[in-house]
Amino acid sequence: MATTRADGLPFLPGNTFKDPTKSRFHVSNTLGFKNGYALQKRPTVGYGGERLAHNQLSDAELDELAKKMPTLTYGEPKQAPPDTFVPAHLAFDKKVLKFRAYFKETVHESSQEFYRVRPVDIYYYLEDDSISVVEPLVQNSGIPQGKLIKRQRLPKNDQGDNWHWKDLNLAMNVTFYGKVFRLTSCDKFTAEFLESEGLILNGPESVPVDPYTKSRNQPLRSYVTPSDFDKLNKFLKLDRKVLRFYCVWDDRDAMFGEMRPFVLHYFLVDDTVEIREVHEPNDGRDPFPVLLRRQRLPVDRNNVDSSFPMVVLELSDHEVKSWFTASDFAIGRTLFISGRRFLIYDCDKFTQEFYRRNFGISDFTPVPVKGKAKEVPKMELPPYNGFGSLEDSTQNCLSLVPQPPKKDFIKMLENDHKILRYEARLDSMRPEDKGRRFIISYRLSDDMISIFEPPQRNSGIIGGKFLEATRITKPNSDVDKPEFYGPGDLAIGTVIQIFKHRFVITNCDEYVLNMLEAYADHYPASTIDSIREKHGKSTPFKPTDQDKQN
Template identity: 30%
Template structure:
């Protein structure tokens, strides 16, 4: 397609315009052909909306317009101080660190100053968040509410004083009722920290709702704001515009019942709230004295001198003048460390006075019934034959122990002889008959069911023994002691578990024997004929065990069991070679004569000949003791040893050396 480049031929027709170079000039975007990759410059520059909201150092901030446009567009934006943003004075740092309207992060400020030579502040709309501006700021208001008392002849209304805490950072409130001594009502926190909505409205209580003299309805309780502290008064007057009338302190209403109660306490026991001679914690007293508080005189010197020494007197109280009264016996302990007295009761047979043990807890004993240090009993006032007034009870001091008598004698006072008293008999102890075993569980379980509890506790176990001897098992080869020929040839493996003294018996299967092997006795604790349980001391070679009507003869044991028994001579006395060595040492000459007569030629002996030798010498040794001696002679297991080795073993002065190793469980 060819275009005519003569403009005169197309002067009255619409179409493309040509410039001087003969190129097509597009005057509007609609005249641009829609060809891929053909994007000429548009007549208007892009005008995307700049972002003005962002997070700086974790805070939500309102940013100024784009930096380039603000610096080069010539706009008349002003800083918070009223200076133009493009002026050098408007780019200065703000000196107040809490003012976020003209300050941003130090890192970004450093980058902008070094790389771009600018320091643009934030817009005036930005400010410090409330939770940072009012961090840990709490306002305290004193308030009260009235409670109607029904069906009472002594009071009509009860006044409850409270402390209202208002947390400015999030607008939450907390109400704590002030505690009163001996009030008899539940006190403490009335409202946990939370936002409280106004009744019937969707808004919350704010600071302006807590003016002095205002009433606040919170959970059907009308709180009357009476006063506030000094810091709260300064804050609301400075930042919320309160005047003097809004913060004027109002008096609390009179509580006539509390006034009458305080007056009664003054008449009976002194001013209310006074120190009742309560003993302060020693550590607290030391810490307060280090901070400058004066300390009163203490009895620390008496404690260091006397320690826990106490004088003991036997006293009696004759109360037969009263209806159903009787003579009662007590022990009076006088503690020399702090001059306190404690009176304990002596139990009597068939006592009708109850089961109490203390008549008087450890405290100072006043002479006239009132607590005062100047009129309390001391050790000088106590003597045999004297009476002591114990809060209206006349008690006679009749006897004392030897320490008390020696203490008075060391201080130059001789006490009189003890008075003869008929001490009460001991209580008769009723022995409870244990019912027989019912067959359910173990005997310990059945015995626990006789305690009278609906939920009896399980029987106690020796946890220390179970922990120390866990996995320690003694294994023996056993044979049935019976008149039947078939039973004599049967062999069993008896396993004894030392952690809980239980045993299990298993019969190895033998082909073509006619007896099915397997488990003969499951693991359990077995009793002897005398009613006691089998223990580890009953496990030794040669012993006959009567188990479930069968008698088992222990023939031998494995190497592990032998070593364990030889290293624990307290539990296994028949494996104590030190004791057997002393026995052999006393028979050295007899052993030499015996082998000279019987073994002149061979000069060797086996285990059976060793047993005959010991029997001929008059040594009553069982099979386990013979095995213990033979294991020391035949260490290599050859079956025979020279008789000179036995003489050498018996002639040694002291046993020890390489074989005296300790076996570990």
């Protein structure tokens, strides 16, 4: 604790007083540093920052003390003891001289080069006067490089002398094991050490250029980059900000072409473009959403120099003269991208705000794109040639691999085993056909007609199956749209023509009358009346057991 002494009292015990309010007791600093050097200052304050009133010398007193010689007062000083011996391994530990040099290597059996210039670094270790030679590694040089001479004392001549640092200087040749090295330069430490030892260094030299390496060097490409471009700032401001345009691909000039909708995305962070296809339910297209992957898009891909070998090389970023930017997109503008014609007809709210703020555009009226579609050519079927059924011939034209014609299964299930039987005679001028009797069976399930002729004794005609079940067309009907015989056409007394044979309906069974009366609204009334009249005047037709079997 600091003490104070009252004025006028002798400096004796009991005449000092402690200051009870004192709270600082640190020692003031008298050592400072300037430019890396320590500087001492005279103490002006004591403990706790108190001002010292004693031991303050004036400048005159300091000058007198500086001029005062201590030998006059104290006599000659004693001679200082000699410095202790420091060994070389301690004095020169980790002190290495570094020289840059090169040597020339002769190349045999080569028409392109005669010698190589190989630069090396020569390290001289002051600790034990050893030397090592190291060649810097060059990628893909094809030459064994690295440490050429490991650390050792190198012989200078045949008398047993070794190379010493006093023998080394710039712009001179040194021979290590028969190989001549030319010293060209050294580092700063080496130059200061040799100059401190009184050795005058020669001027530095440059390493000559290898002629073969120089011939293989290609001029560097020049890049012009705006000075105010900040890629990081652009990423932080425009990341995840995308302009969205709605466009259509007008492909109506091609066969079966149409207006296909797409969405064009323009990424502001790196000026790339992406085109996605808009799919609709049951549009019949493969689900490939991306038409053009995200990439920088050239305005005109074919606008390149005529000297560019497009046969063997692909276009790179250096050959493209201009790229699509945000100023190239606008509503109502047509873009030609990869040979396709895209019409921009609308954009989203964020895109409108971006163009309103940066380009001053205020009109964003959508362009109507739902125009008249192109008429698709109608596929016409060739005329029927008469071979096979009409349905089979149509299936051959509808598909490459013909499929069987579709059947009306509901009709087949409802009318299964329902057969209408009629009795008929052959209308012919030949006398042998006068007494021939036929049974016509009409299947309601598939509208097919079969004809059976019952055998008659001593008629000279073999009876049996006259016609397989088939659909019979009416005479003089259209070949492409034929009309077939139905139950409404088979009235009593009606003449039907089947494959150039004329048959006259003479009778029918009672099941035919019941069937037609049950569905009277589907068949002509004249047909039903003819059957009723026939059944009312004569005995209804009853097929024999042999007719039922057939």
